[in-house]
Amino acid sequence: xxxxxxxxxxxxxxxxxxxxxxxxxxxxxxxxxxxxxxxxxxxxxxxxxxxxxxxxxxxxxxxxxxxxxxxxxxxxxxxxxxxxxxxxxxxxxxxxxxxxxxxxxxxxxxxxxxxxxxxxxxxxxxxxxxxxxxxxxxxxxxxxxxxxxxxxxxxxxxxxxxxxxxxxxxxxxxxxxxxxxxxxxxxxxxxxxxxxxxxxxxxxxxxxxxxxxxxxxxxxxxxxxxxxxxxxxxxxxxxxxxxxxxxxxxxxxxxxxxxxxxxxxxxxxxxxxxxxxxxxxxxxxxxx
Amino acid sequence: xxxxxxxxxxxxxxxxxxxxxxxxxxxxxxxxxxxxxxxxxxxxxxxxxxxxxxxxxxxxxxxxxxxxxxxxxxxxxxxxxxxxxxxxxxxxxxxxxxxxxxxxxxxxxxxxxxxxxxxxxxxxxxxxxxxxxxxxxxxxxxxxxxxxxxxxxxxxxxxxxxxxxxxxxxxxxxxxxxxxxxxxxxxxxxxxxxxxxxxxxxxxxxxxxxxxxxxxxxxxxxxxxxxxxxxxxxxxxxxxxxxxxxxxxxxxxxxxxxxxxxxxxxxxxxxxxxxxxxxxxxxxxxxxxxxxxxxxxxxxxxxxxxxxxxxxxxx
Numbered sequence: 006x007x008x009x010x011x012x013x014x015x016x017x018x019x020x021x022x023x024x025x026x027x028x029x030x031x032x033x034x035x036x037x038x039x040x041x042x043x044x045x046x047x048x049x050x051x052x053x054x055x056x057x058x059x060x061x062x063x064x065x066x067x068x069x070x071x072x073x074x075x076x077x078x079x080x081x082x083x084x085x086x087x088x089x090x091x092x093x094x095x096x097x098x099x100x101x102x103x104x105x106x107x108x109x110x111x112x113x114x115x116x117x118x119x120x121x122x123x124x125x126x127x128x129x130x131x132x133x134x135x136x137x138x139x140x141x142x143x144x145x146x147x148x149x150x151x152x153x154x155x156x157x158x159x160x161x162x163x164x165x166x167x168x169x170x171x172x173x174x175x176x177x178x179x180x181x182x183x184x185x186x187x188x189x190x191x192x193x194x195x196x197x198x199x200x201x202x203x204x205x206x207x208x209x210x211x212x213x214x215x216x217x218x219x220x221x222x223x224x225x226x227x228x229x230x231x232x233x234x235x236x237x238x239x240x241x242x243x244x245x246x247x248x249x250x251x252x253x254x255x256x257x258x259x260x261x262x263x264x265x266x267x268x269x270x271x272x273x274x275x276x277x278x279x280x281x282x283x284x285x286x287x288x289x290x291x292x293x
Numbered sequence: 294x295x296x297x298x299x300x301x302x303x304x305x306x307x308x309x310x311x312x313x314x315x316x317x318x319x320x321x322x323x324x325x326x327x328x329x330x331x332x333x334x335x336x337x338x339x340x341x342x343x344x345x346x347x348x349x350x351x352x353x354x355x356x357x358x359x360x361x362x363x364x365x366x367x368x369x370x371x372x373x374x375x376x377x378x379x380x381x382x383x384x385x386x387x388x389x390x391x392x393x394x395x396x397x398x399x400x401x402x403x404x405x406x407x408x409x410x411x412x413x414x415x416x417x418x419x420x421x422x423x424x425x426x427x428x429x430x431x432x433x434x435x436x437x438x439x440x441x442x443x444x445x446x447x448x449x450x451x452x453x454x455x456x457x458x459x460x461x462x463x464x465x466x467x468x469x470x471x472x473x474x475x476x477x478x479x480x481x482x483x484x485x486x487x488x489x490x491x492x493x494x495x496x497x498x499x500x501x502x503x504x505x506x507x508x509x510x511x512x513x514x515x516x517x518x519x520x521x522x523x524x525x526x527x528x529x530x531x532x533x534x535x536x537x538x539x540x541x542x543x544x545x546x547x548x549x550x551x552x553x554x555x556x557x558x559x560x561x562x563x564x565x566x567x568x569x570x571x572x573x574x575x576x577x578x579x580x581x582x583x584x585x586x587x588x589x590x591x592x593x594x595x596x597x598x599x600x601x602x603x604x605x606x607x608x
Contacts, residue, residue: 012537012568013561032323034563072560082353082507084560125324125562252349254358255559258320259312259336261362262351275344275365280320 015123018057032128033059036121040098042114046177049104049148050114051090054122056099063089063099065155066131066248066284070256071101072123076111084125085109086253088225088283090151091158091184102151102180128256132156132246132284138220140166142213143185144206144234147173149226150180152248156223157188168213170194172201172230203233210234214241221245228292235287245287251278266291295576296583297569299331301528301550302476304386304413304451306331309584310541310569313532313555314390314415314455315362319379324562327383329569331551335380337364337390337417338372340402346422347499352488357507357534357556359486361422361500364392369402373409386412388453392420399430400443407448414450416441416475419457419482421504431457431482434469445474453530455479458510458517467521477528479553480518484510507556508534515547522548522589536564538571545587 015034037060041053060069070084090102105114116122134141134156141160143153150171157167167189173179175197185191192209194200213219214237222234222245231247238245251263258280267276267289276282297308311332312321318336321327345365352359366372372389380387389411393399399416407414418430418440430436431454441454454470456463458481467478483504488497496502514533522529531544532553541552557564576584597605 010537011561012557012564012571014563014567014570015561030322030324030326034324034561079355082356082358082556082560083351123561128323252351254351254360255316255562257323257558257562259316259318260351260360260559261315261336261345261365262348262360264345264348264350264365 013123016057016059017121018055031059031062032126033057034123034125035060036123037099039116039118039120039122042116042118045102045180048178049102049180052101052103052113052116052122053098054124055097056124060099060124060126061092061094061097063092063127064131065134065159066152067127067129068283069099069124069126070128070253071113073109073112074115076108076115081109081112083109083254084256085113086250086256086279086283088152088248090154090181092155102148102154104148125256129279129283130281132223132248134159134163134165135221136163136165138165140168140218141221141223142168142170142210142219143223144170144210144230145172145225146227146230147178148180149224149248152225153223154181154184157185161188166218168192168218170206170209172206172227203229206230207233207237210237214243219243222287224248224287231287231290231292235290238287246284247287247290248284249278249282249290249293253279255279265293295573295581296585297573299551299585301453301530302451304332306386306551308569308572309545309551310565310572311385311388311551311553312558312565313553314388314417316555316558319382321558321562325566328385329566330385332386332388332413333380333383334388334415334553335372335376335390337366337392337420338369338406339364339366339392340369340398342366342368349498350500351503352497354486354488354505354507354509356509357505358559359488359498359503359505360483361498361503363500364420364423369405372406377410381410388413388415390415390417390455392417392423396440396443399440400447403444403452404447407450412450413453414444414448415453415455415479416444417455417482419455421457421459421483421485422500422502429457431455431466432460434462434465437466438469438473441470441473441475451476453477453479456481456521458482458484458514458533463517464520464524467525471525471527475527477530477550478521478525479530479532480521480549481514481533484513506534508536508540510534511540511543515543518544518549519547519591535568536560538568538575541568541572542575542587545584546589546591548589548591550585550588
């Protein structure tokens, strides 16, 4: 657009015209009106936007690259990748649950109802669900819990049982436990009472394995818990998937900024979180 | 109707807008119609696999970003077996970018890449992040001449050379490249920089130094395009910090025949398309029948006498 400080041609959600991009292009830059934006505790915010038809094709584990407003007098020059917490296709809404930690998320937190959020997506490779599984285990720590929302929703919709182990500093930071309760069983483990210790989580996982309620593992948010699941997954031959983060620039593949290390048959390789992930095979991921 | 076509030497482009090397791959088909671009510019390829530099590989700074990716590549074999056929699903001309460690390596790379199914060879002698000290051929006129002379002899295909803004005198480097037979100059690569994380006291990126790009560097590179355009006859492709239509116009007024876009795609993936459309609109509004007429159209008069200028209307 002429006169704009940064040229772009986003699809404006709510505009009467059909999406400008041909349908074979799976993602797009879109301007999405904020419909709800509330604090859920002292650090986490819940953001709901009205999304474009293309954005609503997002699958569990995929992400959007968000252009956050600046929280200060400077400008933000990178987008911020953000996984999706919930999708409400009936109402055309996408929800994010994020932790205010840096400039990007602090800027994001300034958005008001009615403001437009510029999102690029849906991007990346998400979680895979095998309908033959009868029961899966999702293990999330902190804000990583949010990323496991959509796969839990999908499992429930496919009559696959879910046990959600939600790890947090204290009860205030166990997010979305009511949401996960709709999908299956919830076990909260906390730092305050020591239940979040890796040994204890291992006991819980071992119990689920013994009860044959662990056909697949899913995790996000903690390297220690990822390593635990990877070890148990390997010992018991349970397939697993991990959603990973990395400093990202383009979010689309070309720039090779967001690489992480993977190991296949003893050979190390780098993969891009934005396009080869953010969800990866647990046994191939090295961790962070 | 504005004629958006430009010619970079013998290479005809449907419009003057193309991506900068390292900022483009067919992955962008996720968000854009690649067939609308003036050309496709592949990421730099080296002979052998290179893992690239340690993360974090980029950080934002005021005015843009700093990066040190380190030219990761799967090597020349993979490039021709997998990447070139993938690019050829799209219609714009394909520019292959090459790197090498020695002058002989560059020469051999040029020979082997140019004979493949590519349209233009871009020689990346200016990547500031390949060598941790930021050194490269494009810092010196004589090194540029030597390597480009050998490369020129390997192929009849168009050869573009990407220059470095870190050279002390980019104009003599540009002239050396022209003398050696380059068909066009890409002005320029990134500016070597350092960002320090004030929480950790460590460099913000894994390789310590990185290349600065984005709108903050644009006036520096526009100046270099202008200076080079005055000093050489071969076409120039302007590259550095274009984020809006007027930036592309500025580069062309300074003397660029075409432009490359990098950072903007990271911020707004639909940006290159918006600039192609906006540039056409801009030309129509200003009464330019051909976008090519913008090239070198900056009015370059001697400065006014100071008292007369200080007594003149603003603007």
